[in-house]
Every structure is written in structure tokens, then in C-alpha cells.
Amino acid sequence: MLAVQDKTLIDAPTRKIPNITFTSKDFDAKAPNLDDPVIISVRTGDLLIRKVLLDQGSSADVMFLSTFKKMQLTKSKLQPSSDELVGFSGERIPVTGYIWVRTTLGEPPHSETLDIQYLIVDCFSPYNIILGRPSLNAFGAIVSTVHLCVKFCSEAGTIATVHSDRKEARQCYNAGLKVQQPQSRRINSIYNASDMSNFSELDPWTDHEQSPTPADDLSKVALTDDRDKYTNIGSSLPAGYAQQVTDLLQANTDLFAWTPADMPGKHPEVMCHRLALGPKAWPIRQKKRQLGQEKTEAATKETQKLLSAGFIREIQFTHGLRTLSWLRKVRENGKCAWTSPT
Known part of the structure; x- marks a missing residue:
């Protein structure tokens, strides 16, 4: 949700909008609805802009500064502004300025073109443009998050439908999750051994943020x-x-697994794990790894649990990998050659 601080409300005449309905025929995806946002493409000026978010919770139409630069719009058309955008958690983002851009929703002849006022903000976003309530109301557009599409009355008087791009929606969602907050500067100090973190806290695969805790005792x-x-x-x-x-x-209680032996195996037809090895790969014996006493005891304990449960079994090879040794052989012509024993 984005809101413009100290925005003056102006009474606008009610627009006559024809009846717009959504049915099961409006579903345009075989995949189930994963509560994705509605992401479409619009034409601004002479350019087709993708990753445009239709946000009914935003009271402003936002164009990010990175998009403004990529569109190569002249800064002379950018009007200065002292407004601020306020997020749902209270964060404030200054508005660099605003600009009017001719925007087309849909594809001709099922399209509508209007002049939209965009607020330019300099911050990261996985989207290029956010169309909020001002532009949606101007287009008379109705967004259905269930059907993942938007409907509006086109210039030809017909009801046009624009469906969300599911692939770009997932890309924007994943890109938004990768945003990392700037970390404060840290001072390196010397700690005692008793103050050092344990091995679980040093695991690079774990999340470095604080783990969730129960809400009550x-x-x-x-x-x-x-x-x-x-x-x-x-x-x-x-x-x-x-x-x-x-x-x-x-x-x-029979549903609880207290030890590995309590977990019955799965039939290979249900699920099977295999190693994707190349058919031309040579078997190479790995170098023996030296583990500390604590890790050795833990690995031995866990291995014994799996052996007792029958999940794994020990295999004894009668011979290891053969080490080739080259022999020097003198030919009849007096020249030397190197060969391996057969």
C-alpha cells in the first residue's frame, strides 16, 4: 500500500461504466491460483513496459527512477514535487517529481489511452510501474485477483480483458524476496572461546536472521x-x-517417529533418489577426510542409527581402485617408451 502525504481530495464526476462480470471462462492459467499479483504490460509513449503492477491498495501511480532513465524521458518534463510516499509500515519515500505520460491499456482495437500522472521515486522495486487507484479509476478498470486479469471498457465500447503474466509475476515475487536490508557497520572484536557460537549457528545453509519463537509458553x-x-x-x-x-x-502416538527405525521406507515406484552420473564418468576415490573427535562421534552415532534401521548397508569391496604404474620399455631400435602393465 502506498499513499501520498497531504494529498488534496478533489470531487470528480461519476463515470458511467458498463456492467463488468467475471466468469470461469476468464481463467487463463492451468496452474492453480497461488495468490500472485496481477502483472501486465502497458504501452507508455512509444515503449512497451512490462512488469507493471496493478495495485488497488496504492493511492498513487508510481514510476521508478530506473524505469524513467531507461525510457530516456527528458528531465525538462519532470515537474518538481515535495510530496512523500508513505508505506503501510510508516516508511516515507521522497518523491523526486511527477510527469504526465500517455499510457495505453490493452491492445488495439480493445484498448484505452489516457494521460497518466506518474510520481517518480528513487528506490528499489521488482516492478517498473505501479498503477494505483487513480489510473485504475480513470480507465474504469476492474481487477480480479481470483481470475488474475483486469477488465475495462475500451475506446470501441467493448469490454476488454488483459490477463496477468504468471511468469513475470513469479519473477517479481522472487526478486522481491532477495532484497537485503543494508547492514549496519560492525566492529570486529576478540571473544573468549566460551562466547563463540556453536556449529549450528555457523551453518552457512541456515538463515542468519533470528529464528521464530513460540507466541506463549x-x-x-x-x-x-x-x-x-x-x-x-x-x-x-x-x-x-x-x-x-x-x-x-x-x-x-504411532504416527510419531522417535528414531529412524520408526520411519518405514517408501516403495521405489513412489519415490526414488538417484545420482545423475555421466555414462563416461570415471570412478575416482575421494581423498580421506580428517574429522575432529566431536564430529567423528556424531557421524558414527548417526550412521549406526541408519544401519540399525536398515536404511543403509555396508559394502565391502574385494579390491580398491587400481593405481597405474608406468614402466620403462626399451624397443629394438634403441628408443625408450613408457607403458602401463597389463
Whole structure:
């Protein structure tokens, strides 16, 4: 959601819009609706701009400065502005200026062309343009996030439909997740060994952000007579509901896997893991790795669990990989050659 600070409201005449309806025929994707945003392409001036977000929660039409530069628009047409865009969390972004650009929605003859006022802002965004309520209302456009399309009345008087680009929508969504907040400067210090993080905190595959914590305190619930087999539930649950949850968990203790042996194997026809090896690849013995005592004990313990469960088995080779040794051979002509033993 984007809103313009101190924006003056002007009463506009009500526009006559024909009846617009959405039916099951408007679905244009075989994939299920993943709550993707509606991303379309519009023509601004003589250029076709992709990755345009239709945002009904925005009270402004926004063009990002990177898009403005790529369009090679003249800065003389950019009008200065002292407004600010306010996000839903209260962050404020200064507006560099605003510009009027002729914008076409849809493809002729099922299209509509209007002059749209864009606010230019200098910040990162996976989108090139955000069309908010001002332009959507000007076009008389109705957005359906269920059908992932937008409908409007074209210049020819027909109801035009523009569907969202699912591929670009997912690309914009993934690009937005990769945005990293600027980190504050850190001072390197010397710590004692007791203050150092453990191995799990140093794992490069884990998220460096703070792990989520339960919203309330937890209560331990024993599922069997064995004290080691228990789980936790929220302590703030009502007494009657907590007892129902406890009874349900105790009645289905067979669904819990306490050790690898409790997890039955899957049939290869259901799921099978294989290594994608090239048919011409040579078998190469890896170099033996030296592990510390703590890691060696942990690896041995986990390996023994898998052996006991029958998930893996030990294979003993009668011979290892053969090491080739070259021999010097003297030919009849007196010249020397190198050959390998057969």
C-alpha cells in the first residue's frame, strides 16, 4: 500500500461504466491460483513496459527512477514535487517529481489511452510501474485477483480483458524476496572461546536472521509411559481444548517417529533418489577426510542409527581402485617408451 502525504481530495464526476462480470471462462492459467499479483504490460509513449503492477491498495501511480532513465524521458518534463510516499509500515519515500505520460491499456482495437500522472521515486522495486487507484479509476478498470486479469471498457465500447503474466509475476515475487536490508557497520572484536557460537549457528545453509519463537509458553505432554517420548503444546490453550488435543496426540502416538527405525521406507515406484552420473564418468576415490573427535562421534552415532534401521548397508569391496604404474620399455631400435602393465 502506498499513499501520498497531504494529498488534496478533489470531487470528480461519476463515470458511467458498463456492467463488468467475471466468469470461469476468464481463467487463463492451468496452474492453480497461488495468490500472485496481477502483472501486465502497458504501452507508455512509444515503449512497451512490462512488469507493471496493478495495485488497488496504492493511492498513487508510481514510476521508478530506473524505469524513467531507461525510457530516456527528458528531465525538462519532470515537474518538481515535495510530496512523500508513505508505506503501510510508516516508511516515507521522497518523491523526486511527477510527469504526465500517455499510457495505453490493452491492445488495439480493445484498448484505452489516457494521460497518466506518474510520481517518480528513487528506490528499489521488482516492478517498473505501479498503477494505483487513480489510473485504475480513470480507465474504469476492474481487477480480479481470483481470475488474475483486469477488465475495462475500451475506446470501441467493448469490454476488454488483459490477463496477468504468471511468469513475470513469479519473477517479481522472487526478486522481491532477495532484497537485503543494508547492514549496519560492525566492529570486529576478540571473544573468549566460551562466547563463540556453536556449529549450528555457523551453518552457512541456515538463515542468519533470528529464528521464530513460540507466541506463549509451552507445556510438556507425555504421549507414552516412556519419559523420552513427549511433545509440547501451548500453555494458553483453554483447559477443555488442551485436554482434547492431548487425548488426540496420545491416541495417535504411532504416527510419531522417535528414531529412524520408526520411519518405514517408501516403495521405489513412489519415490526414488538417484545420482545423475555421466555414462563416461570415471570412478575416482575421494581423498580421506580428517574429522575432529566431536564430529567423528556424531557421524558414527548417526550412521549406526541408519544401519540399525536398515536404511543403509555396508559394502565391502574385494579390491580398491587400481593405481597405474608406468614402466620403462626399451624397443629394438634403441628408443625408450613408457607403458602401463597389463
